[in-house]
Each structure stands twice: as structure tokens, then as C-alpha cells.
Amino acid sequence: MTAKIIDGKQVAQDIRAELKAETARLKEKGIVPGLGVILVGEDPASQSYVTAKERACAETGLYSDDNRLPATTSQAELLALIGKMNADPKINGILVQLPLPKHLNEAEALMTIDPSKDVDGFHPVNVGRMVLGEKAFLPCTPHGVIQLLTRSGVQVGGAHVVVVGRSNIVGKPVANMLLQKKENANATVTICHTGTADIAYHTRQADIVVVAAGRPNTVTADMVKDGVVVIDVGVNRVEDASRKSGCRLVGDVDFEAIKEKASLITPVPGGVGPMTIAMLMYNTVESAKTSAAG
Numbered sequence: 001m002t003a004k005i006i007d008g009k010q011v012a013q014d015i016r017a018e019l020k021a022e023t024a025r026l027k028e029k030g031i032v033p034g035l036g037v038i039l040v041g042e043d044p045a046s047q048s049y050v051t052a053k054e055r056a057c058a059e060t061g062l063y064s065d066d067n068r069l070p071a072t073t074s075q076a077e078l079l080a081l082i083g084k085m086n087a088d089p090k091i092n093g094i095l096v097q098l099p100l101p102k103h104l105n106e107a108e109a110l111m112t113i114d115p116s117k118d119v120d121g122f123h124p125v126n127v128g129r130m131v132l133g134e135k136a137f138l139p140c141t142p143h144g145v146i147q148l149l150t151r152s153g154v155q156v157g158g159a160h161v162v163v164v165g166r167s168n169i170v171g172k173p174v175a176n177m178l179l180q181k182k183e184n185a186n187a188t189v190t191i192c193h194t195g196t197a198d199i200a201y202h203t204r205q206a207d208i209v210v211v212a213a214g215r216p217n218t219v220t221a222d223m224v225k226d227g228v229v230v231i232d233v234g235v236n237r238v239e240d241a242s243r244k245s246g247c248r249l250v251g252d253v254d255f256e257a258i259k260e261k262a263s264l265i266t267p268v269p270g271g272v273g274p275m276t277i278a279m280l281m282y283n284t285v286e287s288a289k290t291s292a293a294g
């Protein structure tokens with residue numbers, strides 16, 4: 001079997017087009033969803049993420065308040081800016097780009113964001129609501145994974161999903177979201193991690209494998225069954241002398257070999273990556289609608 005490639009760029013574009021139509025309708029009612037973005041320091045990957053977010057806001061009809069602060073910013077200055085955004089009615093969502101420079105306290109910064117503006121879904125209140133199955137901002141990358149599966153026609157309910165990775169940003173939330181007794185979920189979920197004795201034993205039984213391990217070739221073709229659906233959340237830069245840049249991006253799975261065995265697979269780049277920003281826009285629009293409804 002040769003897999004069908006899931007085109008994450010196209011799915012993200014579809015979602016952004018839906019949101020653009022929604023922001024046009026909201027504008028007629030005088031509502032412009034606003035996203036406050038805070039980037040501290042000069043990390044190049046974070047800078048390009050933030051630039052992409054700002055561009056996506058402009059294209060989708062959202063207002064964005066962009067704040068690029070020097071690496072020397074103090075914790076008090078960061079918290080003060082978050083506080084100002086919490087109080088600003090033009091801002092419906094606040095995004096503090098991670099990772100923060102080492103001298104700053106990330107957990108305290110995320111806790112300071114008003115949960116009703118926590119469009120990343122990282123605040124413990126939103127994490128708790130998500131786990132309990134209550135209405136919450138869902139974290140963007142895991143929500144993007146679920147959108148990719150359902151918009152590709154994959155039956156998640158009743159499927160056995162094996163998640164490889166247990167990070168707070170992807171592994172834990174995606175597993176929790178997939179096991180909810182809800183539409184587009186209701187799966188049997190196994191979570192594998194660095195403490196798992198035999199990861200292949202689990203992944204071979206999976207109908208769907210979601211890999212967010214942060215390491216190339218974590219899942220190879222011998223570790224999956226025929227017809228499996230593979231969602232690769234990994235983004236790794238590896239050396240490639242044939243490229244002008246000297247490197248290329250790969251995911252966490254052996255894409256070339258697994259695509260001969262899988263029914264569906266996401267590429268890297270162009271799979272899960274574009275979905276994160278689309279879901280961030282989605283959460284910001286939802287926040288504006290909730291706030292307008294009072």
C-alpha cells in the first residue's frame with residue numbers, strides 16, 4: 001500500500017478561509033478579534049513563528065498587537081505587559097512565545113494570562129477543563145492533529161491510537177483530547193514515552209500513530225501495521241550536504257519507508273505545522289465571540 005499524503009497546508013488554508021468569512025461577519029457587528037503576541041529575545045525559530053502568526057492575523061482579519069521585547073526583559077516587565085493585555089478589551093487572546101529566555105519563569109508567566117484569553121490553552125485552568133471534558137481553549141497543535149484526522153475522513157471513534165511522546169504541549173493533551181467521550185474522539189489511547197519498555201509492541205497494534213517525540217526515526221516501518229494512519233508532529237533539522245542551506249527538516253518518523261505501508265501519513269514540512277497557527281486564529285475568533293456574547 002502506498003499512503004495518501006495528508007496536505008496540512010491545504011487543510012490549514014481551508015480553516016483560515018472559514019475564519020476569514022467569520023471575521024468579515026463579526027466586523028459587520030463591530031467585532032474585531034485581537035491577538036496580543038509577546039516575544040522575548042532573538043531566538044530565530046521563535047522570530048519566524050511570530051512573524052508567521054502576525055501575517056496570518058492580517059490575512060484572516062484579526063487585529064494583532066505585536067510586542068518584541070529584548071532578551072534582558074525582567075520577569076516584572078513581562079508580567080506587567082501580560083497584565084496590561086489582560087485588561088485591554090481589544091485583545092481577546094494572549095500568546096507568550098515559548099521558550100522564554102532562561103532567566104524568566106515560564107510557568108508564572110503562563111499562570112498570569114487570564115484563562116479567558118489563554119488561546120494557547122496552556123493555563124492550568126484550561127488544561128483542567130480540557131481533561132474534564134468541559135469547554136476550554138484547546139492547545140493549538142493537538143487540536144490541529146484532531147482536525148487533520150477528521151477532515152481527512154479518519155474514523156477516530158473506536159480506533160486504537162498510540163501517542164509517542166508525553167510533552168505538556170503535544171503528547172499529554174492530544175491523548176486526553178482523543179479519549180474524551182465526544183465527536184471526533186472516543187478512541188482507545190495508549191501513551192508511549194522514554195520509559196516504555198517496548199514501544200514497537202504498542203505501535204504495531206495501533207490504527208493511528210501520533211508521534212511527538214522530538215527525535216528523527218523514532219517510529220520506523222517495522223513498528224507499524226499495514227494501513228496505519230500516521231500523524232508526525234516532529235520538526236527536526238538534520239544535516240543535508242545536497243541542500244544549499246546544508247540542512248533539511250524531517251519529522252519523527254521514517255517517512256519514506258512508512259508511506260509504503262500506511263494508508264495516510266502527514267509530511268514534514270507541510271503536515272501538522274501549518275495547523276498550529278490556523279487553530280490559534282480559531283481560538284482567538286472563538287474568544288472574541290464569547291467576549292461579545294458577554
Ligand code: GUN
Nearest residue numbers: 095096097098099120140
Ligand atoms: N513554541 C512552540 N510552539 C508553541 C506554541 O504552540 N505556543 C507558544 N506560545 N509557543 C510555542
